[in-house]
Amino acid sequence: xxxxxxxxxxxxxxxxxxxxxxxxxxxxxxxxxxxxxxxxxxxxxxxxxxxxxxxxxxxxxxxxxxxxxxxxxxxxxxxxxxxxxxxxxxxxxxxxxxxxxxxxxxxxxxxxxxxxxxxxxxxxxxxxxxxxxxxxxxxxxxxxxxxxxxxxxxxxxxxxxxxxxxxxxxxxxxxxxxxxxxxxxxxxxxxxxxxxxxxxxxxxxxxxxxxxxxxxxxxxxxxxxxxxxxxxxxxxxxxxxxxxxxxxxxxxx
Numbered sequence: 001x002x003x004x005x006x007x008x009x010x011x012x013x014x015x016x017x018x019x020x021x022x023x024x025x026x027x028x029x030x031x032x033x034x035x036x037x038x039x040x041x042x043x044x045x046x047x048x049x050x051x052x053x054x055x056x057x058x059x060x061x062x063x064x065x066x067x068x069x070x071x072x073x074x075x076x077x078x079x080x081x082x083x084x085x086x087x088x089x090x091x092x093x094x095x096x097x098x099x100x101x102x103x104x105x106x107x108x109x110x111x112x113x114x115x116x117x118x119x120x121x122x123x124x125x126x127x128x129x130x131x132x133x134x135x136x137x138x139x140x141x142x143x144x145x146x147x148x149x150x151x152x153x154x155x156x157x158x159x160x161x162x163x164x165x166x167x168x169x170x171x172x173x174x175x176x177x178x179x180x181x182x183x184x185x186x187x188x189x190x191x192x193x194x195x196x197x198x199x200x201x202x203x204x205x206x207x208x209x210x211x212x213x214x215x216x217x218x219x220x221x222x223x224x225x226x227x228x229x230x231x232x233x234x235x236x237x238x239x240x241x242x243x244x245x246x247x248x249x250x251x252x253x
Contacts, residue, residue, distance in 0.1 A: 046163020
């Protein structure tokens, strides 16, 4: 997947003004840091999933085939709460849809051969996208994406297996507080991305909808409703900007 030499003009193709790439060692260091830190949290998913009633095989299959932590935690959380499997799967699917938007951008930056695109698509998640998009050259994008994806995929699946096998020895996961690991990991990943007022408004409204509807709707449904926070906030933001633009035009006349 990786190439041995930088591609001339890759920086311009990635849309960045600075076409000077970072040293490979710096890209690998950053990618390993993200991959190892997040990959180890697969243990919490393994324990949570097994504690929710899924078998070791089912738990490992989720990490191997789904490989997007937020969706996996949402799925087992909804099932553990007694939610309908279809509703739980729909909620997990909704959370995973964002990766398709990462893929639209990364497909241009990575420009991989057609044969390896399906394998690369499986690794398009928050962490690999964040590391890849931070690189100024195509070589850096490919290196960061590959090292992050490989490290995270291997560690996430290994620690998922260890967690699932160790869940029985740990006993009551609620007593250890591991059921909170999923939301904690997700919030840790989400927090750095909330840079604008609109981002924070979407996150805040989603939390309010989720917590407010949790006692009155079946498990798995509140997360679907919470997804409406994004279009709602964007609609209000669009109306506000249109009103401001009209007011500015009125002053200019």
